[in-house]
């Protein structure tokens with residue numbers, strides 16, 4: 478057992494993950510803004526999109542295809558639904574991984590009605606043949622359906638009604654240029670500022686019939702990692718706490734107590750993030766230390782540390798990835814209330830806990 482007693486499940490059920498879980502999906506429908514006016518933040522995307530939609534309405538045409546890129550939980554699905562609502566059009570929702578064969582895509586495309594919005598989440602994960610079919614559908618509103626196999630196969634052209642594709646991706650860089658170029662408008666979604674998250678929290682609290690004061694909303698917003706989905710999730714957990722332990726009103730004090738119970742700290746770091754940072758500081762004197770060594774120290778897989786904990790720690794300026802290994806920044810020492818060692822690297826005594834962990838005073842094994 479490691480000093481942190483961390484289990485892989487810590488990574489799976491995190492309160493601060495930006496990915497949606499079952500409960501999120503169930504409540505999110507009720508919390509989604511329905512039109513651009515209700516959509517908080519993302520000023521630039523909102524303004525540009527508003528122009529695209531107004532122009533299309535004026536021309537009486539379907540809007541250009543829209544690509545929305547950015548991390549999970551920032552509102553890409555919500556915006557696609559708003560596009561459909563603003564155009565008074567139906568919406569069909571699917572995702573890249575669900576379309577493994579070109580035939581799957583042909584079936585969806587051929588059943589679209591005029592003006593319909595097709596929302597394709599995780600568009601970068603579509604199969605290659607489907608992607609190629611999509612090029613033609615986006616540009617010419619036509620697909621070639623291949624009937625038969627081998628030399629006898631024939632392509633039957635199928636006309637499609639004009640539709641708007643809204644593609645969403647967390648990895649815009651992974652999209653092949655021919656696909657990226659076929660979108661008339663690309664919106665880059667940014668993390669939300671705390672003040673915007675406060676507005677999201679007040680709005681959700683109203684819809685959930687939860688009483689919250691402005692400091693309570695600020696406390697939750699500060700721990701929400703710039704992500705509305707996390708803000709909404711933390712609000713629900715704090716609501717539970719306020720109802721069980723108090724009279725239901727969420728104040729800063731109550732939000733703080735509740736989120737301490739759930740181990741989400743004042744900056745939005747959870748148990749796993751803090752374990753990684755704590756090991757880096759206490760066991761390795763702030764680094765540099767290799768990823769796999771750090772992972773062993775917290776009892777996690779390297780991938781979990783790299784993909785689950787590190788991105789936020791890097792974004793927050795608490796940890797840096799360098800060619801020599803992971804290093805902690807001055808802000809990391811400050812955040813955990815520890816004092817950085819004064820001796821230069823290489824001349825520091827090995828922290829006692831590290832000697833214990835690796836059973837020698839030669840330091841941790843280095844990365845291969």
Ligand SMILES: Nc1ncnc2c1ncn2[C@@H]1O[C@H](COP(=O)(O)OP(=O)(O)OP(=O)(O)O)[C@@H](O)[C@H]1O
Nearest residue numbers: 505508509516517549550551552553554555705706
């Ligand atoms: N600008 C916003 N204003 C208010 N609420 C928002 C906003 N953006 C997102 N939300 C809320 O956050 C939740 C998550 O949003 P959404 O599902 O649109 O994210 P997403 O980017 O599509 O995530 P994923 O890619 O994981 O599906 C929704 O319930 C929605 O209510």
